Structures are given as C-alpha cells and as structure tokens.
Amino acid sequence: MSDHARHSVKLFRYTALDRSGGKLAGEMEGDSRDSVLAHLQTLGHFPVEVSETRKPAPAPGMTGFSGRPSSSQLTLLTHELAMLLKAGLPLDRSLQLLATDAGSKSLSQLVMRLHAEISGGKSLYEAMAAQGGVFPPVYTNMVRIAEASGTLDAVLERIAQSRQRAEKLRGKVLSASLYPALLVTVAVAAVVLMLVFVVPRFKEMVMQAGSEAPAAAAAVFAMSDWLIANGVMLLLALCAGAAGLTLLMRQPSSREATETALLRLPLIGHIVRLSLTVAFCRTLGVLLENGVELPVAMRLVRDVSGNRSAAAALERAYDNLRKGRSFIDPLAHSGLFPPVVINMLRVGEETGGLTRSLLHMADLFEDKLDTSVQRTLTLLEPVIILLVSGFIATVIISILSAVISINDLAL
Structure with missing residues (x-):
C-alpha cells in the first residue's frame, strides 16, 4: 500500500513559479507537504x-452539508x-452571465469567486485550483x-x-437499485408489523384456549415477545451500528479490507472490476487526448481511482514510468483489469495509439458494465x-398451526 493510501487528505496553500517565470498561488489537496511539492x-x-491550511468552512446560506455545488451542477x-466561449464571449463576461443564472446559491x-480570481489577474486554472478542491485535479x-x-x-466541452x-452510468445503477431496495x-x-401487531393477538387466543402451541408457533410467539420488549433498544443499536460502521469505513485498513472483500464476491466483484476499468480507461484516455503527458496523467488517475487496491497498482x-519502464506490467499483475x-x-503503447485504444475500451466496458448491473439486479429481485x-x-x-391446535382441542 502506498503512502498516499495511508494518510488522510489535507489542504495546502502553495506559491510557485511556472515555466515562464510567472507566479502561481492557490490551494491543493494532498497526503503531505512532500506529495504536494x-x-x-x-x-x-x-x-x-x-504550507498546510485548514479546509474552508461552508459559507452561510450555502446549500448542502458541504456548501459545494453538486457534481451535476x-x-x-x-x-x-x-x-x-464558443459563441465568442470573453471568459470574464461568460462567468458574469453564469453567476446571474446559476440556479443555486x-x-x-x-x-x-472564479470571476473575482480571474479579474485579479489569475488564469482559469489558477482560479479553479484556489477553490479548495471543488474542482477535481483531473479537471x-x-x-x-x-x-x-x-x-x-x-476541452471544457470534452470535460462536460x-x-x-x-x-x-451512476444514474442507471441507482435507478436499477431502487426496486430491490x-x-x-x-x-x-x-414482518415487523406482523410480529408486533398480528402475532400477539393469535398468541392471546392460544393462551385463552389453554392449549399448548406447536413448536414453530411458540418460536414465532417468542420472537414477537422479544421484539416488543426490545424494539426501541434494537432500533438504537442499529443506529449506533450504522454510525460505528461509517466511522470504521473512514479508517484506511477497514476500507481496504472491505474493498478487497467486495472484489472477491462472485457478482459484485465483477461489477467493481468493470467500474474500475471504465473509470481508468475513460479518465486516462480523456487526459491523453487533451495533451496531458502520460506520467502526469497516470498520477492524476491514481489520485481519483477511488479504490485503494487500484491506487496501489497505479502507483x-x-x-x-518515472524509471523509463512500461507502465502496463504492474496493471497486469494487479489482476484488477481484464486481460483484453x-x-x-x-498494442496501443507499441503502435502509438494508446489514446484511441483507451477511449474505445471505455465505451466497450461501459456497455458491459451497464449489462452486468442489469443482469445482477434482475437475478437479485426474485431471490x-x-x-x-x-x-x-x-x-x-x-400461526395457523396454533389456530388449528385450538380447534382440535375444542373438538
């Protein structure tokens, strides 16, 4: 596991000089000061x-828990x-128009804020980098x-x-998951309504009749009694367990163990691998297509992979790449990506068509991912x-067996 995967992300303020000697200033997220350097x-x-700085708190009146626009926005x-920009408007004028018709505060x-940074002499890249991680590094x-x-x-159109x-793709997965959920x-x-409201009435009937309930009915009655007596405690325990699980998943070791377990599951693991493949191919292909050098592109893909096993392989x-070797061998040894x-x-590396190959595979495996999600959820529904x-x-x-036992006793 790389150092990047072991440390929490922090926010750093930097000052630097570009290749032409111009001064740059902004903020960047990273594991440590050395990683930002x-x-x-x-x-x-x-x-x-x-130097390290604190992440900005949400401004008053901002929507959402983080005060940041959503991904779709x-x-x-x-x-x-x-x-x-394609219509010929200058950048500052375009931002002024967008600010007045943004649709959300x-x-x-x-x-x-972007307009103010640009009016102060910064480029759009510098203005975006100064927004505390609102815009992803790839962007x-x-x-x-x-x-x-x-x-x-x-390039903005390609990013969009x-x-x-x-x-x-995320919307399709969410929509397909709603019905099983x-x-x-x-x-x-x-089941809870039956155990809390229906079963106690039948139990009362059996008790009044003085008959002995069959073993299966007695087990259901005992389950109903326990749920009525401990329902509030069970609810509190479930809430505490959910909160504890959330905190546990923030720990690198726990998250890594969970991701490894998901990869080993028969159906879910296949979907996770396809998702990683699509994200890797699409992101790296778009970066190369827009002129980002391969080493820089690989570093950016590593930082946004979202999976610690994949991040380690990409690292x-x-x-x-930094040592002048092929970057493909570590990917092959990871077992995360399909052989094709x-x-x-x-082939793309040897022929110089790496960008084209990546974008083609992104389209191909995106269709496969969509099909796999639909099939998996279709199988889960009847189960x-x-x-x-x-x-x-x-x-x-x-319950019916207990009722029948009452009738038998009456006869």
Missing part, C-alpha cells in the same frame, strides 16, 4: 512555498461555459493545458461530455422475493 514539480512548476456549469457563489489540469494551447472551449457519461424495505416493514505503474484491456494497452415470501409464509403457517 512532488505534484507541483510534476506539473512543471517550481514550488516556492507550501459542476457538469452543467462546464457545459454552459464551453457554449459561451452555492453554484452562483462559486462562479463569482483543473486539463483546463491548465487547454489554456496553454488556446483550446479552452473545446466525460462527466455526463459518468453521471449517466424498496422490496427489502417493504418486506422488513411487513507502481507511475513509478515504472492489458493486451489492448500493449429477495423468494426469501421474504418464505419467511412470511413460515410465520403464517406457524
């Missing part, structure tokens, strides 16, 4: 001063800014290169398209229905 050097800057901002304040570095090459409008693809919620609620690939991806990367139906049927049959 190394990142600035990788970007071609000469660091002058780097940033995508819309990117798309609209690209359209205005948090987005409007972000655009106004800001593509903007930096676009400004240097004079293709800002085109890439983000729209990712958000569309609703099934589980309704099933749990139905080894980045180290190979590794083979296509080798959930059968399990829930079986449990409810067991409860009903147990």
Whole structure:
C-alpha cells in the first residue's frame, strides 16, 4: 500500500513559479507537504512555498452539508461555459452571465469567486485550483493545458461530455437499485408489523384456549415477545451500528479490507472490476487526448481511482514510468483489469495509439458494465422475493398451526 493510501487528505496553500517565470498561488489537496511539492514539480512548476491550511468552512446560506455545488451542477456549469466561449464571449463576461443564472446559491457563489480570481489577474486554472478542491485535479489540469494551447472551449466541452457519461452510468445503477431496495424495505416493514401487531393477538387466543402451541408457533410467539420488549433498544443499536460502521469505513485498513472483500464476491466483484476499468480507461484516455503527458496523467488517475487496491497498482505503474519502464506490467499483475484491456494497452503503447485504444475500451466496458448491473439486479429481485415470501409464509403457517391446535382441542 502506498503512502498516499495511508494518510488522510489535507489542504495546502502553495506559491510557485511556472515555466515562464510567472507566479502561481492557490490551494491543493494532498497526503503531505512532500506529495504536494512532488505534484507541483510534476506539473512543471517550481514550488516556492507550501504550507498546510485548514479546509474552508461552508459559507452561510450555502446549500448542502458541504456548501459545494453538486457534481451535476459542476457538469452543467462546464457545459454552459464551453457554449459561451464558443459563441465568442470573453471568459470574464461568460462567468458574469453564469453567476446571474446559476440556479443555486452555492453554484452562483462559486462562479463569482472564479470571476473575482480571474479579474485579479489569475488564469482559469489558477482560479479553479484556489477553490479548495471543488474542482477535481483531473479537471483543473486539463483546463491548465487547454489554456496553454488556446483550446479552452473545446476541452471544457470534452470535460462536460466525460462527466455526463459518468453521471449517466451512476444514474442507471441507482435507478436499477431502487426496486430491490424498496422490496427489502417493504418486506422488513411487513414482518415487523406482523410480529408486533398480528402475532400477539393469535398468541392471546392460544393462551385463552389453554392449549399448548406447536413448536414453530411458540418460536414465532417468542420472537414477537422479544421484539416488543426490545424494539426501541434494537432500533438504537442499529443506529449506533450504522454510525460505528461509517466511522470504521473512514479508517484506511477497514476500507481496504472491505474493498478487497467486495472484489472477491462472485457478482459484485465483477461489477467493481468493470467500474474500475471504465473509470481508468475513460479518465486516462480523456487526459491523453487533451495533451496531458502520460506520467502526469497516470498520477492524476491514481489520485481519483477511488479504490485503494487500484491506487496501489497505479502507483507502481507511475513509478515504472518515472524509471523509463512500461507502465502496463504492474496493471497486469494487479489482476484488477481484464486481460483484453492489458493486451489492448500493449498494442496501443507499441503502435502509438494508446489514446484511441483507451477511449474505445471505455465505451466497450461501459456497455458491459451497464449489462452486468442489469443482469445482477434482475437475478437479485426474485431471490429477495423468494426469501421474504418464505419467511412470511413460515410465520403464517406457524400461526395457523396454533389456530388449528385450538380447534382440535375444542373438538
């Protein structure tokens, strides 16, 4: 596991000189001061001063828990800014228009801060980098290169398209997951209602009749009694367990263990691997397509991979690149990416068509991921229905057996 995966992300304020001698100032997230220094050097800057600072608190009146615009709002901002620039409007005027029609207070304040930074003489890249991590490193570095090459409008449109693809895929997964989640919620609620309100009435009937309940019915009665007596404590325990699990997942070792366990699951592991493949191919392909050098692109992909096993493999690939070796071997040894991806990367590296290969594989595996998610959830739905139906049927049959025992006693 790399050092990046072991430390929590901090915010640093930096001052640096670019290749032309111009002064840069802004904020950057990183594991440590050394990692920020190394990142600035990788970007071609000469660091002058780097010091840790506190992450900004949400401004009053901002929406959401973090006070930051949502991912979809940033995508819309990117798309609209690209359209205005293509129409021939200067950057500062475009931001003024977007600030007046942002649609949310948090987005409007972000655009106004960008406009203020640019009016003060900073570039769009510098203004975005000074927003405390609102814009991902992949985003800001593509903007930096676009400004240097004079293709800002085109690159912003590509960024928007890439983000729209990712958000569309996330939306499909969420929509497909809603029905199974609703099934589980309704099933749990139905079982609780039966045990709390229905079963006690039948138990009272059996007790008044003086008959002995069958073993299955007695077990259901005992379950009902326990739930009624300990329901509040159970609810509190579930809430405490959820909070504890959330805190535990923030620990690097616990998160790594969970991610490893997910990768080993038969259906979920396949989906996780496909998701990592799509994110890796799409992000690296878009970065290379927009002029980011391969070592810098690999570092950025590592930082946004979202999976510690993948981050460790990408870190080894980045180290190979710095030493003049092929970056593909560490990816092949990780076992996270399908063999066809590794083979296509080798062909692309040998023929000089790496960017084209990456974008082609991103489209291909995005379709596979969509199909796999749909199939997995389609399989889960009948399994959930059968399990829930079986449990409810067991409860009903147990109660009916007790009722029948009362009738037998009356005869």
